[in-house]
Amino acid sequence: SQQGEEDPQALSIQEGENATMNCSYKTSINNLQWYRQNSGRGLVHLILIRSNEREKHSGRLRVTLDTSKKSSSLLITASRAADTASYFCATDRGSSYKLIFGSGTRLLVRP
Amino acid sequence: DAGITQSPRHKVTETGTPVTLRCHQTENHRYMYWYRQDPGHGLRLIHYSYGVKDTDKGEVSDGYSVSRSKTEDFLLTLESATSSQTSVYFCAISESLAGGPGEQYFGPGTRLTVT
Numbered sequence: 001s002q003q004g005e006e007d008p009q010a011l012s013i014q015e016g017e018n019a020t021m022n023c024s025y026k027t028s029i030n031n032l033q034w035y036r037q038n039s040g041r042g043l044v045h046l047i048l049i050r051s052n053e054r055e056k057h058s059g060r061l062r063v064t065l066d067t068s069k070k071s072s073s074l075l076i077t078a079s080r081a082a083d084t085a086s087y088f089c090a091t092d093r094g095s096s097y098k099l100i101f102g103s104g105t106r107l108l109v110r111p
Numbered sequence: 112d113a114g115i116t117q118s119p120r121h122k123v124t125e126t127g128t129p130v131t132l133r134c135h136q137t138e139n140h141r142y143m144y145w146y147r148q149d150p151g152h153g154l155r156l157i158h159y160s161y162g163v164k165d166t167d168k169g170e171v172s173d174g175y176s177v178s179r180s181k182t183e184d185f186l187l188t189l190e191s192a193t194s195s196q197t198s199v200y201f202c203a204i205s206e207s208l209a210g211g212p213g214e215q216y217f218g219p220g221t222r223l224t225v226t
Contacts (some may be wrong), residue, residue, distance in 0.1 A: 030210050030212070031208075031211040031212070035215075041220070042217030042219050043154070043203075043215070043217045045214040048214055050210070090215075095211075095212060096207050096211060097142050097159070097161055097205070097207045098156065100170075101146075102153055
């Protein structure tokens with residue numbers, strides 16, 4: 001079964017708007033990671049946030065983690081058409097080397 | 112891009128035949144993974160390796176076996192292919208961090224069709 005579940009499953013926004021995706025998980029984690037997948041390609045790592053961190057930034061990306069609610073969010077600011085992709089969260093369920101991926105959020109950014 | 116390749120990139124095979132997919136890395140990473148990706152299921156872990164000759168099952172390992180005789184190569188074998196194994200297969204590599212798994216680097220994927 002999936003550990004991380006993304007919400008919403010699909011999101012359509014206008015270029016320039018912000019996009020927010022959420023991830024919920026069920027068990028304790030060491031860290032949580034976000035990945036992007038362009039159509040027909042492999043996944044690309046975006047950001048890793050440790051369980052003792054609450055917020056992390058990377059360029060136009062902002063990730064938050066609330067371990068009390070077992071949830072994370074990924075915010076993409078000032079979206080571009082090139083941000084169109086599927087976004088996945090992945091958690092480790094306490095493992096040192098294994099990740100479990102959610103089923104993803106499909107983001108469409110309209111020009 | 113991380114030095115990770117998969118072969119073949121596309122394969123069509125018949126039900127009941129054995130199939131082997133290869134993942135090759137040039138990064139000398141310790142951990143290697145095989146996933147399958149299907150619509151509605153996201154990415155599911157089939158098998159993984161934490162060192163040469165050290166492998167373990169993931170969440171959907173039935174019908175699959177793996178081998179890792181060298182650091183750089185991780186082979187996935189479908190012992191007797193079935194139509195339910197039609198999927199896109201991704202290999203990934205990583206190193207661990209203190210206190211948890213590190214980021215994973217993915218190969219380009221292999222599209223397998225079982226007829």
